[in-house]
Amino acid sequence: MTKIDTSRPETVLPTPSHTVGPFYGHALPFPGGGDIAPIGHPDTIALQGYVHDGEGNPLPDAFVELWGPDPGGNLSQVDGSMRRDPASGGFLGRNGVEFTGWGRIQTDAGGHWTARTLRPGARGQSAPYISVCVFARGLLVHLFTRIYLPGDEAALAADPLLSRVAPERRGTLIAREERADTYRFDIRLQGEGETVFLEFQ
Amino acid sequence: MTLTQHDIDQEIAAEHAAYEKRVADGAPVEHQPRRDYAPYRSSVLRHPKQPPIAIDVTKDPELVELSSPAFGERDITEIDNDLTKQHNGEPIGERITVSGRLLDRDGRPIRGQLIEIWQANSAGRYAHQREQHDAPLDPNFTGVGRTLTDDSGFYEFTTIQPGPYPWRQHVNAWRPAHIHFSLFGTAFTQRLVTQMYFPSDPLFPYDPIIQSVTDDAARQRLVATYDHSLSVPEFSMGYHWDIVLDGPNATWIEEGR
Numbered sequence: 001m002t003k004i005d006t007s008r009p010e011t012v013l014p015t016p017s018h019t020v021g022p023f024y025g026h027a028l029p030f031p032g033g034g035d036i037a038p039i040g041h042p043d044t045i046a047l048q049g050y051v052h053d054g055e056g057n058p059l060p061d062a063f064v065e066l067w068g069p070d071p072g073g074n075l076s077q078v079d080g081s082m083r084r085d086p087a088s089g090g091f092l093g094r095n096g097v098e099f100t101g102w103g104r105i106q107t108d109a110g111g112h113w114t115a116r117t118l119r120p121g122a123r124g125q126s127a128p129y130i131s132v133c134v135f136a137r138g139l140l141v142h143l144f145t146r147i148y149l150p151g152d153e154a155a156l157a158a159d160p161l162l163s164r165v166a167p168e169r170r171g172t173l174i175a176r177e178e179r180a181d182t183y184r185f186d187i188r189l190q191g192e193g194e195t196v197f198l199e200f201q
Numbered sequence: 202m203t204l205t206q207h208d209i210d211q212e213i214a215a216e217h218a219a220y221e222k223r224v225a226d227g228a229p230v231e232h233q234p235r236r237d238y239a240p241y242r243s244s245v246l247r248h249p250k251q252p253p254i255a256i257d258v259t260k261d262p263e264l265v266e267l268s269s270p271a272f273g274e275r276d277i278t279e280i281d282n283d284l285t286k287q288h289n290g291e292p293i294g295e296r297i298t299v300s301g302r303l304l305d306r307d308g309r310p311i312r313g314q315l316i317e318i319w320q321a322n323s324a325g326r327y328a329h330q331r332e333q334h335d336a337p338l339d340p341n342f343t344g345v346g347r348t349l350t351d352d353s354g355f356y357e358f359t360t361i362q363p364g365p366y367p368w369r370q371h372v373n374a375w376r377p378a379h380i381h382f383s384l385f386g387t388a389f390t391q392r393l394v395t396q397m398y399f400p401s402d403p404l405f406p407y408d409p410i411i412q413s414v415t416d417d418a419a420r421q422r423l424v425a426t427y428d429h430s431l432s433v434p435e436f437s438m439g440y441h442w443d444i445v446l447d448g449p450n451a452t453w454i455e456e457g458r
Contacts, residue, residue: 002301002426004443006308014232014306014447015422016414018396019243021381023327027319027345028383054246067270067389075265079273086278089287102270124263131265133392138243140234140413142394143253144266160261165254189247199253200266200390200449 017141022061025106029063030082032093034105034115036066039096041118043071046182047147047175048114051107051134054190058111061137064187066103066115066147068130073121076101119149119181127155127162134187144198147185148174165196172196204242204371206407212240213412220415232419232447240409242370258390258449266389267451272315272349282348284320284360292342294323294361296437299397299425302354304445305386310354311446317383318346318358325364325378334366359437365404377404377411384444391446398424399440 005011020028037044047066051059069075081100083092094100105113120128129146148156156162162170172195175183187195216238224230236248258267280286285296303311321327321344324336328343342361350356363378379396386392398411402424405411414420422445431439 002422002424002442003428004302004304004308004445006304009308012304012306012308012445013419013422015393015395015444016233016419017393017447018234018381018410018413018423019241020383020394021396023321023329023332024319024381025331026327026329026343027381028317054250057246059247065392067265069265075268077271079271080275081270081272082276084276084278084281089278089280100270120265123265124261126261126264129265131389133389135394136247138241138245138247140236140238140241140244140248142392143236143249144390161254161256169251190250194249194251196251197249197253199255200258201255 019137019140020135022137024063029104029106031091034103034113035094036100036103036115036117038099043119044116044181045119045149046114046116047185048112048182049185049187050111051113051136051187052111052189056191059107059136060109060111061107062111063104063106063135064113065133065135066105066117066130067133068101068117068120069123070099070101071119071121073123073128122155125160127152127159132187134189136189139189143189144200145187145195146173146198147183149183150174150177161198169196206371206373209240209371209374209409210407213409216240217412217415230419231416234413234415238409238413241413262451269314269385269387269389269391272385273313274349276315277347277349282346282356282358284342284344284346284358287343288341290341292322292339292361294342296359297362298357298359298431298433298437298439299380299442300355300357300431300439301442301444303350303356303384304354304443305391305450305452306445306447307452309452310352311350311386312352312354314350314385314387316348316350316356318360318380320344320360320363320380321366323361323364325366333369336364336366362399362438370409375404375407377402377408382444384446386446386448386450388448388450390448391450392448393444393446396423397442400424400427
């Protein structure tokens with residue numbers, strides 16, 4: 001069953017998703033996972049937030065992946081997010097100069113995550129945003145959402161996704177500015193204030 | 202009330218019957234689990250109740266989600282895909298070779314992309330500090346591997362057959378032996394985390410996690426095939442497992458779908 005004959009397209013069917021479970025912590029997170037911005041870059045922003053369940057409890061066993069363009073709206077094709085040390089087998093961390101655009105951050109014991117990345121530039125018809133993918137124990141299929149930044153109301157109003165979301169839920173996709181260049185973005189998997197999640201077709 | 206395997210069995214059967222009825226009534230085949238699958242109790246408070254907002258990727262080729270982060274030789278080491286060589290000594294257990302291809306929905310190979318795996322040791326114990334199962338740790342086995350797919354989309358890992366393990370959701374709850382896989386495609390929309398199982402595991406009917414995939418054919422796609430040609434003489438048993446990433450990618454735009 002799991003040898004796929006690509007000459008028979010009807011047999012090419014998707015592999016189902018499964019939860020990450022509770023025990024990925026020694027495998028997937030890596031040092032500097034959230035330090036996406038090159039060191040000293042003037043367009044650096046900080047992001048932080050909590051991941052909550054349907055009763056409002058923070059998730060200590062979730063992780064988020066962020067994927068976004070540089071301030072010019074360009075998507076990186078540079079590797080090296082999890083650079084390794086061939087001598088020890090350990091992690092060297094990012095080199096602090098190149099921008100890979102991608103990061104992976106596990107929530108801490110309080111359900112809190114943080115990242116430093118570059119302010120995304122606009123692409124296509126959309127207002128600038130960072131794509132987010134959420135994984136957790138108990139989540140059978142990961143969830144996609146987006147972090148939009150406040151400020152340019154005209155761009156947000158014209159965004160093809162935001163303009164389709166009910167006004168009372170729209171705010172779940174827009175980070176809140178806490179101080180200059182620092183933003184708060186909470187993710188609520190269920191219930192009051194449930195984050196808007198996306199499905200790509 | 203103590204939650205028993207019998208309780209969970211009945212819930213699994215009810216979910217399966219409900220799915221069969223939906224399909225019989227004309228609903229589409231479900232290749233993916235529903236996020237709301239109560240026999241797996243951890244899903245109850247962790248699934249959205251609002252429907253997702255659908256995004257038609259063919260409307261805008263510039264969507265961030267239509268490209269993927271890149272990984273390369275700097276992100277792995279030479280022995281990352283051999284989980285039996287990461288310590289000074291040999292791990293305990295049956296050595297296995299797991300190999301297959303990473304494909305998109307059109308059967309095209311996904312080249313040079315990152316595959317990450319993690320698993321329990323041969324006794325069914327993860328090298329994770331919060332693991333409570335009192336089976337022995339193996340000082341020569343961490344159970345973490347990485348590789349990049351080759352130009353035909355192939356990957357290969359050498360590892361140890363993982364053991365089944367109890368997980369306390371209900372009395373006598375046991376997970377069938379499995380290897381966790383994390384996968385990237387050519388588009389972030391194709392991101393996948395899943396688990397690979399081994400043929401004919403007697404625990405399949407009792408496990409609400411594999412049964413969360415209610416479609417019988419889709420569930421079979423999580424089970425590797427024993428492949429004698431992959432078995433390495435005097436060394437390891439071979440398993441073949443091809444992976445097909447769901448989700449649209451940029452080629453869908455070129456083809457005007």
